[in-house]
Amino acid sequence: MDTSSRRPTLTIALCFIVALIEGFDLQSAGTAAAGLRQSFELDPKMLGWVFSASIVGLLPGAFFGGWLADRIGRKKVLVAAVILFGVFSLWTAYVAGYGQLLVARLMTGLGLGAALPNLIALCAEAVGEQRRSTAISIMYSGVPLGGALAAVVAMFTHDHWQMTFIIGGLAPLLAVPLILALLPESRAFQQAGVVQQRASTSAALFGEGRAGATLLLWLSYFFTLTVMYMLLNWLPSLLIGQGFSKPDAGLVQMVFNIGGAIGSLLGGVLLDRGNPVRVALCIYAGLLASLAGLGLSSGLAAMAIAGFAAGLFVLAAQLVLYASAPPLYPTTVRATGVGAAVAIGRLGSVSGPLAAGQILAAGAGTAGVLLAASPGLVIAALAVARVLRRPEEPVRTAATPLHKAGS
Structure with missing residues (x-):
C-alpha cells in the first residue's frame, strides 16, 4: 500500500526532472546564439536555420514518439528520447562546421519532441481523474524553469557558449540511470494489454x-x-x-x-x-x-x-x-x-x-x-x-x- 501511494509521486517527480532538462535544452540555442554566431560566422539567416532545425525535429519526434509508446511502452520510448537529445546536445558543443551544427540541432529536436508526449501520458496515467491536470502541470512547470536556468547559465558562461550544450547534454545522460532504476512504467498501459x-x-x-x-x-x-x-x-x-x-x-x-x-x-x-x-x-x-x-x-x-x-x-x-x-x-x-x-x-x-x-x-x-x-x-x-x-x-x-x- 505504501509503495502504491509513492508510485504517482515518484513518477511525477522524475518526469519533472526530465521536463526541467528538456526546458533547458529547448532554449539552449537561443541563449548561446551570440557565441554560435561568432564561432561559425553565421549571418541572421543561417542562425535562423539553426533555431528552426531543432523546432523541425520536434514535430516528427512528438508524433512518432507517441505512436511508438502505445506499442512498446512509455518508459522505453522516454529513455530512448532522453538519450537521443542528450547525445546530440553534447555533440553540439563539439561540431566542426555549420552542416554538423544543423544535424545536431535537428536530432536534438527529434529527441525532445519524442519525450514530451510520454511525460504527459505517464503523469496522466499515474493519478486519478481528479488530479490529472495538477499532475501534468507540476511536471510541465519544469520546462519554463529549465528555460530560466539556461538563461542563468548563459549569463555565467558568456564567453564559453559550449558549456551550455555540455551541461544540456550531460544532464539527460546522467538522468537515464535514475529513470531506468526508479521510474515505473504506466500501470494503465501494462494492464491495457499489448x-x-x-x-x-x-x-x-x-x-x-x-x-x-x-x-x-x-x-x-x-x-x-x-x-x-x-x-x-x-x-x-x-x-x-x-x-x-x-x-x-x-x-x-x-x-x-x-x-x-x-x-x-x-x-x-x-x-x-x-x-x-x-x-x-x-x-x-x-x-x-x-x-x-x-x-x-x-x-x-x-x-x-x-x-x-x-x-x-x-x-x-x-x-x-x-x-x-x-x-x-x-x-x-x-x-x-x-x-x-x-x-x-x-x-x-x-x-x-x-x-x-x-x-x-x-x-x-x-x-x-x-x-x-x-x-x-x-x-x-x-x-x-x-x-x-x-x-x-x-x-x-x-x-x-x-x-x-x-x-
Missing part, C-alpha cells in the same frame, strides 16, 4: 466519435503554440525595437519564464478545482490582455509586469491543452493522440516566429505583431472551450479502458 495496442493511427485519432474533438484540439494547439514560440523567439528583439536595452530585454525574458512556471502550476490546479471551460476562457482572456500590455507599455516596470503576465497566461493556456488531450483517448492510443496534438502544435511553433519576422519586415512593428496574434488566440480559446464542454458520455466511453486499468 494486443489491443495495434489500432491504426486514424482509428486512434478519429474513432469512437473523437474526430470533432481531435480537430478542435489541433486547432487550439496550433494557434496557442504559434503565439508562445513567437514570444519565446522574438520577445527580446521586440523589446529592443521599442527602445529597451539588452539587459532590460533579458530581464523581461527572465520574468516571462518565471511567470510561465507559475502559470503552468496554477493552470492545472484551477482546471482540477474549478469549471474547466471558465478557467480556459479566463486564461485566454488574460493572455490577450497581457499581449496588449506588451504592446502598450513604455517603462521597464510596466513591461516586466506585462512580460510576467504573458508568460503566466501563455504557459497556463498550453497546460490547459496538455491536460485536455489525455482524457479524450483510451489508454491503448493515448500517447498517439497526445503526440499527434503536440506535433500539430509544433507546426504552430514553426509558423509563429516566421510570421512575426514577415510582419516586422513589412514595417508593422511590435504592435502589429501582437495584434496579428490576437485572432488566432480567440479561435484557440473557443475551440478548447468546445472540447472541454463535450458531453460526458462519448469521452467516458472512449476512456473506458483507462478506468478499467485503474488509472
Whole structure:
C-alpha cells in the first residue's frame, strides 16, 4: 500500500526532472546564439536555420514518439528520447562546421519532441481523474524553469557558449540511470494489454466519435503554440525595437519564464478545482490582455509586469491543452493522440516566429505583431472551450479502458 501511494509521486517527480532538462535544452540555442554566431560566422539567416532545425525535429519526434509508446511502452520510448537529445546536445558543443551544427540541432529536436508526449501520458496515467491536470502541470512547470536556468547559465558562461550544450547534454545522460532504476512504467498501459495496442493511427485519432474533438484540439494547439514560440523567439528583439536595452530585454525574458512556471502550476490546479471551460476562457482572456500590455507599455516596470503576465497566461493556456488531450483517448492510443496534438502544435511553433519576422519586415512593428496574434488566440480559446464542454458520455466511453486499468 505504501509503495502504491509513492508510485504517482515518484513518477511525477522524475518526469519533472526530465521536463526541467528538456526546458533547458529547448532554449539552449537561443541563449548561446551570440557565441554560435561568432564561432561559425553565421549571418541572421543561417542562425535562423539553426533555431528552426531543432523546432523541425520536434514535430516528427512528438508524433512518432507517441505512436511508438502505445506499442512498446512509455518508459522505453522516454529513455530512448532522453538519450537521443542528450547525445546530440553534447555533440553540439563539439561540431566542426555549420552542416554538423544543423544535424545536431535537428536530432536534438527529434529527441525532445519524442519525450514530451510520454511525460504527459505517464503523469496522466499515474493519478486519478481528479488530479490529472495538477499532475501534468507540476511536471510541465519544469520546462519554463529549465528555460530560466539556461538563461542563468548563459549569463555565467558568456564567453564559453559550449558549456551550455555540455551541461544540456550531460544532464539527460546522467538522468537515464535514475529513470531506468526508479521510474515505473504506466500501470494503465501494462494492464491495457499489448494486443489491443495495434489500432491504426486514424482509428486512434478519429474513432469512437473523437474526430470533432481531435480537430478542435489541433486547432487550439496550433494557434496557442504559434503565439508562445513567437514570444519565446522574438520577445527580446521586440523589446529592443521599442527602445529597451539588452539587459532590460533579458530581464523581461527572465520574468516571462518565471511567470510561465507559475502559470503552468496554477493552470492545472484551477482546471482540477474549478469549471474547466471558465478557467480556459479566463486564461485566454488574460493572455490577450497581457499581449496588449506588451504592446502598450513604455517603462521597464510596466513591461516586466506585462512580460510576467504573458508568460503566466501563455504557459497556463498550453497546460490547459496538455491536460485536455489525455482524457479524450483510451489508454491503448493515448500517447498517439497526445503526440499527434503536440506535433500539430509544433507546426504552430514553426509558423509563429516566421510570421512575426514577415510582419516586422513589412514595417508593422511590435504592435502589429501582437495584434496579428490576437485572432488566432480567440479561435484557440473557443475551440478548447468546445472540447472541454463535450458531453460526458462519448469521452467516458472512449476512456473506458483507462478506468478499467485503474488509472
